[in-house]
Amino acid sequence: MIPEEKKLNILDVLSAGIPVVEYPYKELAKQFNLQESELLGFIQDAITDGKIKRMGMVLNHHKLGFVANAMVVWDVPDCVVDKVGNILGKQKCVTLCYQRPRQLPEWRYNLFTMIHGKKRQEVLAHLSQIIDNNALHEYPRDVLFSVRKFKQGGARYVNE
Amino acid sequence: MLSELDIKILNRVQSDFPVCSDPFSVLAIELDIDKALLIKRLSELQQDNTISRFGCVINHRKVGKSLLAALKVPHEKMEDTVTLVNAYLEVNHNYQREHAFNLWFVVTAATQCRLDKVLDELESKTGFPLLRLPMLKPHHINLAFDL
Known part of the structure; x- marks a missing residue:
């Protein structure tokens, strides 16, 4: 043991x-x-038991040309957040879709998605398509492209 | 430049890496290539940083505590703030993004107590209010890239 x-x-x-x-x-x-x-x-x-989500190699997406990396955040009413979260999570180009709490008044958004692409235009085109195909126009959103990566790595558990 | 073989290898090794004594043999058979060549190529791809990490991805809902944090950092303070934030081993992703909240990072710790302590320290040391966004519910996670 x-x-x-x-x-x-x-x-x-x-x-x-x-x-x-x-x-x-x-x-x-x-x-x-x-x-x-x-x-x-x-x-x-x-x-x-689900403590490890994935075993394998993590690729450096920048190096592979996936340089456009956008965190797209959505303000979705709580009563439909599961439904919209599911829709967004199913999109092929969405790699992550998490619900997080709003922090009003500073932060209104409660759904977080990541979209990666080789070009900024490509990411924006994917996003427009997702919005059109699923009639998501009514939900306020914001697109936060990454400018620079300062650190990428696995989580560490440090002894106190 | 990645060869067709590299792409085949990289598409396979991102998830379900075999958990057994001789994992590269299992992969070599699956991919129909020589095991020594597979190990050599993977070492090279790791050395040139195409592979940034080989390991496990932990589910932070089940192990430890984790959250997404953001700061509004004035342009002239960015470099200093990044140095300060990155000094914490508990910080594992850190990106500058186009928004008033322009510095985004994930903080992970073994316990909620340690997590809160790190967050409080970051807030007081940087002097900027910290946005704290724990995960409530995952709807989808797929970090493997289809090359």
């Missing part, structure tokens, strides 16, 4: 980076004084 506090530490290391070597899990298991099979079991369990 892996102690609870050690589990968070393992997840931290797993999200920060697994080495690209022939036997990556064996390598990591050594770091934690675990048998490889214990580590594999832990990861499988974490996937099954």
Whole structure:
């Protein structure tokens, strides 16, 4: 059995980076004084119970030419926010769709979507199409293109 | 430039990476390429930063506490503020965006208490009011890119 506090530490290391070597899990298991099979079991369990959403490689979308990155935010009445969230989440070019609380008066928007594309015009065209196809014209929205990326990486759990 | 083989590899490795002793063998068979070549190519793509990270993506609704934060930073204070914000290991995405709220980042911590402490510190150290936007409900998450 892996102690609870050690589990968070393992997840931290797993999200920060697994080495690209022939036997990556064996390598990591050594770091934690675990048998490889214990580590594999832990990861499988974490996937099954939803603590790990995805295992794999995260691409640098800038480097791949996806340089236009827009956070599109929407002000949708609470009574239809689930319905609109579902519609937006189903769009092929929408990579994320989260509901977050408004912070009035500073911030009125409660649905957050990310749209990536190779060009700004392409992202805006996708957005217009989504609005037209789903009759979303009535909901106030704002488009926040990224200007610069200062940090991109996995979440870290730091010991206090 | 990415070759057709690179694209095939990258489309496969973004999710469902095998959790077993010899994962690259599993992938090599699936992709019908040589295992040593696969590892070599992936190392190169990581070294040239096409792959920014190999690991797991954690569900922050189940592990730790996380939220999206934003600041309104005057142009001349941007560099200093970014340095200050990025110094926190708890900050894991940080983008300047076109809006009055122009600096957006995700803060993640093991506990709500630590999260609040980091947010309060960021607010007092930067001197700008911090917009705190925890996630209420995910409607869709798909960070894999179809190349």
